[in-house]
Amino acid sequence: MSSRFEGRVAVVTGASRGIGAATATRLAAEGADVAVVARTADPLPDVSGSLSETVERVRSFGRRALALVVDLSDPDDRAGLVDRVEAELGPVDVLVNNAAAGARGSVLELPAAKVRLAMEMNVVVPLELSQRVAPGMVERGEGWIVNLSSATSRLQDGAPFDVTESSKLLGVYGASKAALNRVTDALAIQLHGTGVRVNTVQPRAAVMSEGAAAIYANRLRPDQVESMEAMVEGVLALCDCGPDHSGHVEDSLGLVERLGLTVMELDGSAPYPGGIRPGAR
DSSP, rough: OTTTTTTTTEEESSOHHHHHHHHHHEEEHOOOEEEEEEEEOOOBTTTTHHHHHHHHHHHHOOEEEEEEEOOTTSSHHTTHHHHHHHHTSOOOEEEEEOOOOOOOOOOTTTOHHHHHHHHHIIHEEEEEEEEHHHHHHHHHTEEEEEEEGGGGGGGOOOOOOOOOGGGGOHHHHHHHHHHHHHHHHHHHHHHTTTTTEEEEOOOOEEOOOEEEEEEEHTOOOOGGGEEEEHHHHHHHHHOOOOOOSSOEEEEEEHHHHTTOOOOBTTTTSSBBBBTTTTOOO
């Protein structure tokens, strides 16, 4: 098992389940101490995964874990987040901005409150946390900020539109992720030459997290789905990239393929049997 994150402190938002929980697990498996952030600590009715379970997995690798129950959409609640991490675990080396608000609905009908929540969670929160950790990273001469985006951020070429019914309901969500991509670019430009790398990664295909499974179950072909392990492999590549790799908007499978990465199990112990596709053998 690799120990490439030994001695590093990572923060992962939206870490109670899905990509966030899987990323936190893999970071710990490879040596990181991890602060995990979510709105609630305990399991919710009819929803698998919880912050407390993620903490248990982090600690199972002998790493320190810090559970932060924070409503990131509330500026007052999130204000002291980084200070708490630094007080408990030390300076932040890796920030993974994974938490997001979905804002699913027609742009003709979506309430303004949901639009504001999407922009707050998907743009303002990652930017604010990046602003908070960046000075310490600059002072130490290195750091990694990874933002999680979405293929829904891509613009269509124009009429006639070849889009699915589901994608028609993700316009505001996609707009917020497009803004996040631009923020990534701006941060990378500002921090170039400091040793701080800022990148975005998004799934090429659907990752069957708990939320995605509820939406897409039995509606996608096998080639339209990628494994959680492949997605996390892409995230971790950007948590440990060189100083000249910054300002990129990557797709997970493209990154895995280009770098020739072996997709590993979430505990880092062995190659994932399915590779980039879940369940393949």
